[in-house]
Amino acid sequence: MQKRVGLKTLALKLGMDVSTVSRALRDDPRVKEATRRAVRELADELDYRPNAAARALRMGKSGRVAVLLSPPQQRFASPIFLELLSTLDQHLRDAGLSLAVFAARERAEEVDIVRQIVDERLADAIILGRTRKKDPRVALLLESGMPFVTFGQTDWQERHPMVEIDYAEAGRLAIRALHASASGPIDVLAAPEGLNFADNYVAGACAEAARLGLPEPTLHRIEMTEQAGEDVARKILAPHPQQPAFACIQDSLSFGVYRVAAAAGLIVGRDLTVFGGQNFPGSEHTAPPLSTFSTEDSHVAELLSKVMLRRLAVDGTPVDGTFEHHEIAPKLLLRQSHRLIERAPLTRTG
C-alpha cells in the first residue's frame, strides 16, 4: 500500500520538472535523447503508470470505447457479442484504450444511456448493434459529434462507418432451401419489426418467394427466444398439419419449433420442415440436423474492431468525407431439416 508513483515522484527523484518527465515519456522532440533515456529507465524501474483519470480530464478524452448491448440479453440472445467484446478489447488495449460495456434493460433506455455516455464523457466512441432505419441513438450520436460504428444499416449510414450481415441474402437462402421440397405454406419467424436485420431478412424471404412463384409467406415478428418460437409453432401446428415450412431467423426459434413438434408427435422432415439461422452449437446434432446459415462471428468481430480503430485514428471525418461500409455474406449450411424425406428412417443421418 505504498504511495502511488506519479510524474511528481519521478521528477523529484530525477531532479527535473514534471513537464520534462511528461514530455520525455510521450516522445516529445523537445527533450534531449539522454534525459529521455534516463526518464524511461526510472519509469520502468518504478513501474510508473499514468493515472487514467488525470489524463482523461486534461485531454478531454476518456480513452475508452463503449459497446452498447441491446435488450433482450438473455442467455444466448446474440452469440456474437461475447466474441466482439473479447476481440475488441484486445485491439483496444494494443492502442492504449479500454473497453466499457453498457447494457440496457429495454429499448427506451438505450437512448438515455447513449446520452449519458456523451454527456458524462464516459467514452470517446461507441459501437452499437441492432440498428433501426431511423435509429434515435444514431441521430443523437450524429448530433453530438461522437465517433461511432454501427453493426447494421441506418438511414444515415453515409455519415458513419458500418458493418452488416447480409440478412436479405439469409432470407433468400432460407426460402430457396425450403423450396427444394416445397411443401405447404411458409412461415417466417423473424425478430420484431423495425429492427433492420430482421426487416431485411423478411424482405429477402418475401422477394425470393415471389421470384419462385410461391404463395406469400406468413410473417411472425417475435422476440428471438425459444419460448416465442414455441408459441408460434403451436399456433401453426395445431390446426392443419399440412407440412408447413418454417424459416427462422435464429436457431433458438427453430429449437422452439422442434420442441412443439416433438410434443405433438410430429416429425421434422416428414410433417414439417425447418430452416434456422446463426448455427448455434448443437444445431448440427438435432434430430434431424438443422439446416441453417452461419455468420462467422470471429470475422465480424475482427472487422468491427478494425473499423473502429481506423475511425478513431483519423480524428474527425475522413478526408474524402466517406465512411467504411462492409457487408458480410451468410454461409449456407444445408443439413436435413429443410427438406421432406419420403419415408422416415431418421437414424444415422450424417
Added chain:
Amino acid sequence: MQKRVGLKTLALKLGMDVSTVSRALRDDPRVKEATRRAVRELADELDYRPNAAARALRMGKSGRVAVLLSPPQQRFASPIFLELLSTLDQHLRDAGLSLAVFAARERAEEVDIVRQIVDERLADAIILGRTRKKDPRVALLLESGMPFVTFGQTDWQERHPMVEIDYAEAGRLAIRALHASASGPIDVLAAPEGLNFADNYVAGACAEAARLGLPEPTLHRIEMTEQAGEDVARKILAPHPQQPAFACIQDSLSFGVYRVAAAAGLIVGRDLTVFGGQNFPGSEHTAPPLSTFSTEDSHVAELLSKVMLRRLAVDGTPVDGTFEHHEIAPKLLLRQSHRLIERAPLTRTG
C-alpha cells in the same frame, strides 16, 4: 456542439460559487433547502452531468467495476458471461457506477491486465472467474487492497467474497446418471488441470465412482471446445466400442462426442452414453436428447452483482472480518443420452 455545461456554468448563472453548487447537488446538509432546490432546478433544465474524469481524479475512484474475461473466449465458451455483463451493468448503473471489460488472449496476460487495472486505477473493483487454487491474480489483488469478487474458489477465499457453482456435485450427478445403466468404462472430459471448477468436477466424479464401486474413470483434461471433444471421442471410440460412457463438463464437448459417434455409425444410447453440462440451447433436441445439468445463469449473474455491490458499499473489510460466500447447486436434467436403450426406436423421444 455547444460548450459543455459544468459546475462553473451553473454557478455563474445562479450567482453562487461552484462549491455551493457541488454541495447542493450532493445533498450536503450545509446548503439551505431553498438554494438546493434552485440548483437542482437549473441543473435539470440545463441537463447537467458531472464529468466522470474530473470526479474520478478528485475522489481517487474511477467509478467503474471491471470484469476480466478469461481465455479462451471463442463463440460459446462460457455462456454465462454475457448474462453476467448485462445484469451487472444494470445494477452498477443504478449505483452510479459503470462497467469495464478486459479480455485476455492467454492466461499469462491476465495477471498483467490485473496489474494494469490496479496501477492505472482503471477500476475500483474486479470480478474474475475461472479461478485456480493458488491464483496469481488473486494474490496480486489481495496485495493491492483492491476489492474483488471471484467466481470460483481460491486458497485465500476467507479473505474475499466468492460465488461458485458446486461442480463437485455436478461430477457426482454425471456419474450417478451414467451408472444407472452402467455399461462400459467411464471417460471424464473436463477443462484443463488447475482450473478449480474442473478439478472439483473431476474430484466429484471420481469420488462418486469409487462410492458406487465402479472402476476408476479415465480423465481427459482438455479445452472446452467441440473440437477437443471430438479428438478424445475419436481415440476412445475407434478401438473398442464396448459401450463407453462419457461424462462431459460442458455440452460443447458432448456435441463433439455426438459428431464422432455419428460419423462412425455409432448410436448414442445403444453403443455409448453421454452426460453433458451447462444445458446449451439445442441440447434438448439432439438425437437422443442430451442429459445434462444446468446452472441458472441469471441467478448466478444476479448473485455476483449483488455481492459485488455489497462489497463496495462497506469500504474496507466487513466489520466482522468475514466475506460472503455462495455455493450454487447444479440442477439435474435427465433426458435420454445417459442411458442405454435396448432396442433403438429413436423416434419421438419426448
Added chain:
DNA sequence: CCGGTCAATACAAACGTTTGGATTTTGTTC
C-alpha cells in the same frame, strides 16, 4: 450595543496530467 454563536456561503487547494510560454543553458560566430 457588543461579543458570541450559528447558519450559509465563498475562497482556495488539491487530484495528476498536459501544454503554451518564459527562462535558462548550450553552442556558434565574429
Added chain:
DNA sequence: GAACAAAATCCAAACGTTTGTATTGACCGG
C-alpha cells in the same frame, strides 16, 4: 569574449470536481 540563436528545461495554468477552512451576515443573550 560578447552577442545571438537554438536547444533544453522549467514555470504555471488548465481540465472539472470535491472538500477543509475562512468569511460573511443574522440572530441572540447580556
